[in-house]
Structures are given as structure tokens and as C-alpha cells.
Amino acid sequence: MPEVIYLDNNATTRPAPEVVEAMLPYFNEAWGNPSSMHAFGGHVARPVAEARETVANFLGAERPEEILFEGCATEADNHAILGVAAAWNQPGTIITSRVEHPAVLGPCLRLRELGHNVIEIGVNNEGLFDLEAYEAALAATPGPKLVSVMWANNETGVIFPIRKIAELGKAAGATIHTDAVQAAGKLAINVKDVPVDLLTIAGHKMHAPKGIGVLYVRRGTRIKPLILGGHQERGRRGGTENVPYIIGLAKACKLATAALSDGSETRIARLRDKLEAGLLATCPDSRVNGCRTCRVPNTLNISFEYIEGESVLYHLSDRGICASSGSACAAGSLEPSHVIRAMGVPFTAVHGSIRFSLSRYTTEHEIDITLRHVPEVVAEMRALSPFVKH
Numbered sequence: 001m002p003e004v005i006y007l008d009n010n011a012t013t014r015p016a017p018e019v020v021e022a023m024l025p026y027f028n029e030a031w032g033n034p035s036s037m038h039a040f041g042g043h044v045a046r047p048v049a050e051a052r053e054t055v056a057n058f059l060g061a062e063r064p065e066e067i068l069f070e071g072c073a074t075e076a077d078n079h080a081i082l083g084v085a086a087a088w089n090q091p092g093t094i095i096t097s098r099v100e101h102p103a104v105l106g107p108c109l110r111l112r113e114l115g116h117n118v119i120e121i122g123v124n125n126e127g128l129f130d131l132e133a134y135e136a137a138l139a140a141t142p143g144p145k146l147v148s149v150m151w152a153n154n155e156t157g158v159i160f161p162i163r164k165i166a167e168l169g170k171a172a173g174a175t176i177h178t179d180a181v182q183a184a185g186k187l188a189i190n191v192k193d194v195p196v197d198l199l200t201i202a203g204h205k206m207h208a209p210k211g212i213g214v215l216y217v218r219r220g221t222r223i224k225p226l227i228l229g230g231h232q233e234r235g236r237r238g239g240t241e242n243v244p245y246i247i248g249l250a251k252a253c254k255l256a257t258a259a260l261s262d263g264s265e266t267r268i269a270r271l272r273d274k275l276e277a278g279l280l281a282t283c284p285d286s287r288v289n290g291c292r293t294c295r296v297p298n299t300l301n302i303s304f305e306y307i308e309g310e311s312v313l314y315h316l317s318d319r320g321i322c323a324s325s326g327s328a329c330a331a332g333s334l335e336p337s338h339v340i341r342a343m344g345v346p347f348t349a350v351h352g353s354i355r356f357s358l359s360r361y362t363t364e365h366e367i368d369i370t371l372r373h374v375p376e377v378v379a380e381m382r383a384l385s386p387f388v389k390h
């Protein structure tokens with residue numbers, strides 16, 4: 001494969017070499033089933049228990065039993081939302097935001113179809129959560145309530161005031177879930193300080209493999225299983241444990257804890273800011289989407305007005321640079337991202353939004369090369385754009 005400059009880490013991250021190394025013995029040697037009665041399988045139960053403890057420490061959970069290993073973050077989000085509502089014996093209210101990932105919006109939609117009341121809270125033009133509308137929604141809804149609001153947005157990186165959201169929700173008697181997929185490994189997470197009942201993370205957004213997610217469930221939270229089957233995860237999620245991936249995720253949590261205290265995030269933010277300043281200076285009619293002072297350190301969402309983000313991505317890809325756009329190309333029409341639209345980004349900029357997301361493997365040299373290529377591609381696209389006066 002040609003060398004790539006990978007700036008799409010909010011989509012997925014490179015599995016850390018240390019993670020891969022930690023996993024290998026669980027494919028090659030200790031490949032037993034942790035539920036087996038015999039010693040060969042039983043030997044794997046202890047590393048899984050230790051991994052559960054590591055993840056519990058990473059999130060600040062009080063007990064390892066509060067950690068459920070699941071198939072991905074989508075499953076964990078579905079479990080949180082559908083599982084809490086299944087434990088109600090009456091219709092209830094789900095309060096979420098308009099800019100959630102489809103892994104949250106999908107189950108909310110399903111609950112609406114089943115007769116529950118779903119309220120989507122909006123954001124302002126910087127992508128910041130509307131706390132006033134949230135408080136009003138909490139006050140206006142009798143019956144059981146679930147709040148599911150993300151910690152950080154996958155497209156813009158904007159951070160929501162999750163502690164405040166959780167405190168207000170708890171005071172109103174709601175169960176609180178947060179999708180922390182884009183916060184984990186980028187911000188310190190501690191459920192001792194943030195009173196959420198349920199929290200989702202994904203292995204592959206923090207240098208572990210795809211196909212492993214975690215649902216943190218605070219002790220005492222009423223939730224039904226989503227995947228019915230064996231007695232694994234204390235009967236809360238059937239299915240034989242994915243031992244190598246669980247081990248890999250635990251290793252990734254340890255690496256993330258170290259990276260959060262060794263200045264890696266500051267270095268990433270500096271590179272992101274360099275990219276941002278460089279692009280704003282060299283690409284006229286560009287604008288940053290999302291609050292610049294309230295973002296995770298690795299994310300830059302920028303619109304180049306009057307051109308299609310997809311064509312820019314396509315040409316960058318030809319030059320070995322991987323980024324992404326929030327738009328989805330469906331049935332021949334380019335649908336602008338629901339996140340960018342919810343922020344009221346002007347029409348001329350909505351289609352030209354691009355997300356660059358860095359990681360601790362991103363180098364200054366890669367940012368310098370990107371800063372050479374993007375302005376060239378944008379200028380080429382603008383030369384062809386019918387929306388630009390030539």
C-alpha cells in the first residue's frame with residue numbers, strides 16, 4: 001500500500017503495536033473459553049477479569065462488575081437505550097440531542113415507534129448544547145426518563161457539559177447515558193465525578209481493534225439485556241467473551257492513561273491548531289465548524305465554501321491524505337451532515353465540510369505536507385465550481 005497520511009482517527013485508529021502484541025498469545029496459545037470447567041479454558045478467565053478491572057479503573061468505576069464487554073459501541077448504545085426503556089413498564093421519555101451518532105438516534109427512533117416520547121435537544125451555531133431547552137424538557141415530562149447525550153461530537157469534536165447534564169438529569173429523576181466514544185482517550189473520564197449511570201466506549205477509537213465496545217453500568221441501574229443467550233457478563237450480555245479483543249482494549253486503556261498524562265494531547269492540539277491556522281490562512285472563504293475553545297484536542301472540522309467536501313476528499317485521497325466529511329452520498333444525492341445542518345452552517349459551506357482528526361501517531365511532517373496539498377486541491381476545485389465568480 002502507498003504511504004498514507006492518516007487524518008481520519010475519529011473514524012478509526014491504528015491498533016497500537018503494544019495492543020497487537022498483548023493480544024497475540026490469546027490467538028496462538030491461550031485460546032480457550034473462559035467459561036470452561038477445564039483448566040485450559042479457565043486460565044483465560046483471570047486475564048479477562050484483570051482486563052475488566054483495568055477498564056473499570058480507566059473509567060473511574062467503583063467495581064469491575066460495572067463493566068460489560070460488548071461487540072461494538074453501536075451495540076453498547078443500543079443496549080443502554082433499549083435496555084433501560086425495556087425495564088420500564090410504561091411509556092417514558094428519552095431526551096437526546098440532535099447531533100448524536102446514528103448508534104443513539106437509531107434506538108431512540110425505535111422507541112418513538114413503540115410509543116415513547118423522544119425529545120431531541122438542539123445546538124447553537126457553535127455546536128454547543130442548549131442547556132435551557134434541556135432543563136425545560138426535564139421539567140415538562142412526567143414518568144420515567146432516560147437522557148442519552150454524547151460527551152464529545154464525532155464530527156466537530158465539540159464537548160458537551162456532560163457533568164452538568166448528568167447532574168440536572170439526576171435531580172429530575174432521569175437515568176443518564178452518555179456516548180463517550182469520542183471522548184475516551186482524548187479527555188480524562190471519571191464516573192466518580194460525573195454522575196452518569198451508563199457510558200459507552202469503543203476500542204477502535206482508542207488504538208484497540210474494531211469489534212469491541214464497553215458499556216459501563218453503574219451499580220443499581222435498572223436495565224434489561226439486549227443480547228439474550230448464555231450467562232456471560234453476569235447474564236447481562238450473552239455470547240462467549242472476545243478474549244483477545246478484551247485484552248487488547250485493556251492494554252489500550254493503559255496506554256491512553258499514560259498518554260493523557262505525558263503531554264501527548266497537548267502535542268496533538270498544537271498540531272491540530274497549526275493545521276487549522278495554516279488552512280484558514282491559505283484557503284480563502286474557509287470557516288471552522290464547532291466551538292474552537294470547547295473541542296477535543298484532535299479534531300478540526302472546516303468548511304471550504306462553494307465546493308463539495310467529497311471532491312476535496314477524493315483528490316486528497318489521490319495524494320495519500322485520508323480525511324472525511326460528514327456528508328453521506330445516498331441514492332445519487334449528497335446529503336449534508338445532520339450535525340452541520342443542526343448548527344445552522346450557511347448553505348454555501350454545508351457541503352464543503354471536511355473533518356481532519358489526528359492521533360498520537362500524527363507527526364508535524366505529515367501536517368506540513370497536508371498544509372501543502374489542501375490549498376492546492378481547494379484552488380483546483382474552486383476553479384471548476386459554478387458557484388465561484390471567475
Ligand code: PLP
Binds near residue numbers: 075077150153202
Ligand atoms: N458513537 C460515536 C460518537 C461514534 O463516533 C461511533 C463511531 O463512529 C459510534 C458510536 C459507533 O461505533 P462502532 O461503529 O464502533 O459501533
